[in-house]
Amino acid sequence: MTVRTRADLSALPSYVPGKTVTGAIKLASNEVSAGPLPSVVRAIADAATAVNRYPDTAATELVARLGDKLDVPTGQLAVGCGSVTLCQQLVQATCTEADEVVFPWRSFEAYPIITAVVGAGRSRVPLTAGHGLDLAAMAAAITPRTRLVFVCNPNNPTGTALRRAEIERFIEQVPAETLVVIDEAYKEFVDDPDVPDGVELAKAQWAAGRDNVAVLRTFSKAYGLAGLRVGYAVGSPEVAETLRKVYVPFSVNALAQAAALASLDAEDELLARCRAIVAERGRVRGELQAAGYEVPESQANFVWLPLGERTAEFNEHCLAQKVVVRAFAGDGARVTIGEPDENEAFLAAARSFAR
């Protein structure tokens, strides 16, 4: 007898992370290149002395700090082992096998995978010709079975961002029993004032009696804690409570909680680092455009090159130059903005790619 696993999972592709190649510059996973601040390393080391104990499963101190920072009651917050886990928990909290999730495509690769793992239906809505989310088509894709819609803003991997009025108009079209999840993994890199702060937008919706908006954020990108796995969700009290019910106990570990708190203490410094990355993003995009590439405007810490059939070749070329980018076969390459010297190495590779 062999173990019978779910037949519907056998055809499911696994999540493929960005590659790490020894001796090469990694611009493949939207991490920040700079290592953690000394104060964060100290907080992690202090927390390490008590790892014989389970962590505080409710992450009480972190939730309280986030509540203060965002001006949201703690009952409307939930932390998770990275925001990807919260994506999965939100699908688990809203969907059974009879239900479905609407999401843009191409977007964060985990959306279809976690939806399939939960067993819910997947409805992918192609991006616009300008590589942005097609909210009109997403609204049209919602059916009575749709329990959740992911709105990735800015969108991974294209970097494009929706403006406030577009999102508000979209939410008006979504039925009250369908949850809109605004995934703001890259929020801290936004510099366009018309791109809304999702939490502020959600608060206005809640005040207007629409409870069906939730927001996801992470410490992985701007706060530089990708290796520790901590993110958070902000939603209505009911959504946050259900998230806490589907939570795997103790999944946000003690080191992650301590590091997140220390990062909030050092927020000014970390956000200044984000501004430097944003400046580099503008420079890299300009240089790529000057070299003849199409590069959609990005509000995240990466740029998107819609290279279509030449993507694999571009990827190989960059690898040969010891620069690792993230290639999506037949579609395009996503390149994280790193330190200026790393970006220079990438630009040299991009310029020398025969076009």
Ligand code: PMP
């Ligand atoms: N959402 C988006 C759009 C992402 O790009 C990512 C990371 N690639 C995540 C969520 C998950 O981030 P994490 O689990 O590290 O918080």
